[in-house]
Amino acid sequence: MEWSxxxxxxxxxxxxxxxxxxxxxxxxxxxxxxxxxxxxxxGVPAGxxxxxxxxxDELLTQxxxxxxxxxxxxxxxxxxxxxxPRDRDLLVQLMVGTVRRIVDYRTGxxxxxxxxxxxxxxxxxRDVLTDRVRADLASNVxxxxxxxxxxxxxxxxxxxxxxxxxxxxxxxxxGLVDDADLDAYVAETVERLLPAP
Amino acid sequence: MEWSxxxxxxxxxxxxxxxxxxxxxxxxxxxxxxxxxxxxxxGVPAGxxxxxxxxxDELLTQxxxxxxxxxxxxxxxxxxxxxxPRDRDLLVQLMVGTVRRIVDYRTGxxxxxxxxxxxxxxxxxRDVLTDRVRADLASNVxxxxxxxxxxxxxxxxxxxxxxxxxxxxxxxxxGLVDDADLDAYVAETVERLLPAP
Numbered sequence: 001m002e003w004s005x006x007x008x009x010x011x012x013x014x015x016x017x018x019x020x021x022x023x024x025x026x027x028x029x030x031x032x033x034x035x036x037x038x039x040x041x042x043g044v045p046a047g048x049x050x051x052x053x054x055x056x057d058e059l060l061t062q063x064x065x066x067x068x069x070x071x072x073x074x075x076x077x078x079x080x081x082x083x084x085p086r087d088r089d090l091l092v093q094l095m096v097g098t099v100r101r102i103v104d105y106r107t108g109x110x111x112x113x114x115x116x117x118x119x120x121x122x123x124x125x126r127d128v129l130t131d132r133v134r135a136d137l138a139s140n141v142x143x144x145x146x147x148x149x150x151x152x153x154x155x156x157x158x159x160x161x162x163x164x165x166x167x168x169x170x171x172x173x174x175g176l177v178d179d180a181d182l183d184a185y186v187a188e189t190v191e192r193l194l195p196a197p
Numbered sequence: 198m199e200w201s202x203x204x205x206x207x208x209x210x211x212x213x214x215x216x217x218x219x220x221x222x223x224x225x226x227x228x229x230x231x232x233x234x235x236x237x238x239x240g241v242p243a244g245x246x247x248x249x250x251x252x253x254d255e256l257l258t259q260x261x262x263x264x265x266x267x268x269x270x271x272x273x274x275x276x277x278x279x280x281x282p283r284d285r286d287l288l289v290q291l292m293v294g295t296v297r298r299i300v301d302y303r304t305g306x307x308x309x310x311x312x313x314x315x316x317x318x319x320x321x322x323r324d325v326l327t328d329r330v331r332a333d334l335a336s337n338v339x340x341x342x343x344x345x346x347x348x349x350x351x352x353x354x355x356x357x358x359x360x361x362x363x364x365x366x367x368x369x370x371x372g373l374v375d376d377a378d379l380d381a382y383v384a385e386t387v388e389r390l391l392p393a394p
Contacts, residue, residue: 165358165365189358196392
């Protein structure tokens, strides 16, 4: 069987390998990410991952894509009731849900942080992540405007900045941001970033 | 000579080893940080670092302390002219200077990010970093109030959140935040976080 057929023939296994790569990144750091560690994590025979990914960069970038895809999947299930007023309360509610989704996908976010650091060392990873984050921010601005939410494009970018670091604190130093206080921190961030009502 | 005397006798060498550890963390990640790598980075005979640090945790936490110490050293040199109005322009100027100082100490900030990830794996690192960040934030609030700057404790925390992630973007994905635009991003962050004048 051709290499390309193997790849196409088993997308579920490919996904399982990428998910194992995310767990390895979070648990052991970027330098711990080897084909062997991924095979072990996925519980597949040694040599399997090397049939699915041409090299380590491909594994790294697909891990990043997978984290974004899973987070966006959660976001796409959001629907807004037509009669909900587009006010700060609604934006708070949306942002609380978004941050909760990210914090609950703990290993995904930690893997993305590892990829950010790996981006300082590997141009291929840097290019893919740059495009992905830029597209993600642009898409957030479009959604914000389509939903007629309060604030503007700068609000969206500042929410992205402030809430990403809040997640860093919550996941890496939980003594600093207690889980019980997380929603209140998110609400405060939104309220301060919006123009006064 | 006793171990403790060796340590006391050569503080300059100790600092050189900690600085080498910061460079190793930034270049190779937390898993690359071994006594051997530090000895090599500092250009000292193999076995030197193991005479200065009891274990890897001690090396990691001292690297973190050193980054904070160097950044605070820069901050402590700031003086405000008595007649400067305590307004948003002054706060913008201070924050632009602070972010520039952090971005210029590129390997220091990247090493701190590595330590944040290592904190998810090592309780000792987590405890030291939690205390350090908490103390740093509290001290920022005190300075903010002593200097009668606009905004309150929440402003200080949100500046910390939003500007830290801005630095993450600037250092890991420079295509996203061009260096020439960095000061403008900082200014915008401050202006949006302060109550309207």
